[in-house]
Amino acid sequence: MATITIRDVSTENLDDLNLCVPLGRRAQPAFVTGMAEKQRWAAEMLNRWGGCAKLAYADATPIGLIQYVPIPAYRALFVPCIFVPEQAHWRQGVATRLLRSLIEHAQEPQAWFEGRPALLLITKPFPGELPGQLPARTFFLREGFRDAGGDILYYPLTAELPPDRAPGLAAEAAAAFLKGESAEYIRQEDDKGKAVIVYGPSFCPWSYTFWQLAAKHIEEAAPGLRIRWINVSAEPQEAQRRGGFTGCVVNAVPIKSFALDKEGFQREVREALATSPAS
Numbered sequence: 001m002a003t004i005t006i007r008d009v010s011t012e013n014l015d016d017l018n019l020c021v022p023l024g025r026r027a028q029p030a031f032v033t034g035m036a037e038k039q040r041w042a043a044e045m046l047n048r049w050g051g052c053a054k055l056a057y058a059d060a061t062p063i064g065l066i067q068y069v070p071i072p073a074y075r076a077l078f079v080p081c082i083f084v085p086e087q088a089h090w091r092q093g094v095a096t097r098l099l100r101s102l103i104e105h106a107q108e109p110q111a112w113f114e115g116r117p118a119l120l121l122i123t124k125p126f127p128g129e130l131p132g133q134l135p136a137r138t139f140f141l142r143e144g145f146r147d148a149g150g151d152i153l154y155y156p157l158t159a160e161l162p163p164d165r166a167p168g169l170a171a172e173a174a175a176a177f178l179k180g181e182s183a184e185y186i187r188q189e190d191d192k193g194k195a196v197i198v199y200g201p202s203f204c205p206w207s208y209t210f211w212q213l214a215a216k217h218i219e220e221a222a223p224g225l226r227i228r229w230i231n232v233s234a235e236p237q238e239a240q241r242r243g244g245f246t247g248c249v250v251n252a253v254p255i256k257s258f259a260l261d262k263e264g265f266q267r268e269v270r271e272a273l274a275t276s277p278a279s
Contacts, residue, residue, distance in 0.1 A: 002058035006101040009053040014042050016055050016062035018205045020085045034208035041201035054101050056094050063089045066098040067203055070112040074173035077106050079123040080203045107157055121155040122174050186243035191252040198246045200232025214248050214259040221266040
C-alpha cells in the first residue's frame with residue numbers, strides 16, 4: 001500500500017498543482033493556457049505569502065490538494081479549492097488529512113498575521129463535483145465548518161474569537177476577499193457592441209476552459225457578435241483601464257453568471273445586448 005504524505009507547495013513542485021487536469025488532456029490548447037495561468041498564480045502567491053497550497057502524495061504521485069490565501073486584515077485564510085481527482089483515492093481520508101494539515105499550519109504563528117495564528121478558515125465551496133464524489137460543501141460541513149450565509153462556510157480556530165462574532169467576521173472577510181479578487185469593471189466605450197473576456201493568473205487550471213465555454217454560450221446567444229480576448233499578462237494596460245477587472249462583459253455590461261450556468265449566462269448576455277450602457 002502506498003504511503004500518503006502531505007507536503008507544502010514550493011517552486012520545486014509547482015507542476016503538481018495541475019493534478020486536477022487529466023493527463024490525456026494536458027496537451028490540449030485550453031489546458032496548456034489554463035495550467036500556465038495556474039503556475040503564474042502560484043508563483044505570485046509564493047512570492048507574496050511564501051505559501052499557497054498543500055499537496056497529498058501517494059509515494060511520489062500527487063493525488064490531492066488544498067489551496068489557501070491569507071486575508072491579513074481579518075486574520076483569516078480563504079480556501080478556494082480542495083480536490084482529490086481520482087476515484088481510486090476517494091474515501092481514504094486524503095482530503096481530511098489535507099484539511100487537518102492546513103488547520104495545524106494556520107494555528108501556528110504566521111508572519112502574514114504579525115506573528116499571530118489565524119482566527120478562522122473561510123471557504124465558498126465550488127458547486128460541482130465528479131459523479132459519485134462527495135460535494136465540497138458536504139465535506140466541509142462534515143469536517144466541522146459552519147454556515148455564515150451566502151454560501152460562505154467558516155471554521156473557527158481559536159477561542160480568542162467569540163462564537164457570536166465568528167459568522168459575521170467570516171462573511172465580512174469573505175466579501176472583502178472576493179471583491180478584491182474581482183475588481184469592479186470600469187466601462188469602456190470600445191467595449192460596446194461586442195463581448196470582452198479578460199483573463200489572467202488563476203488558482204484553477206480549468207479557468208481558461210470555462211472562459212472558452214462562456215464564449216460558446218455567447219456565440220449561441222448572439223451569433224456574429226465579436227468576442228475580444230484580453231490576457232492580463234500580455235496586455236496589462238488593457239486590463240488596467242478596465243479597473244483590473246477579470247471576467248466577461250457584453251456590450252460594456254459585466255456578466256455575473258458562471259459559465260456552467262448556461263441558461264443564466266445566456267440570459268444575461270441577451271439582457272446586456274438589449275441595454276444602452278452609459279459611458
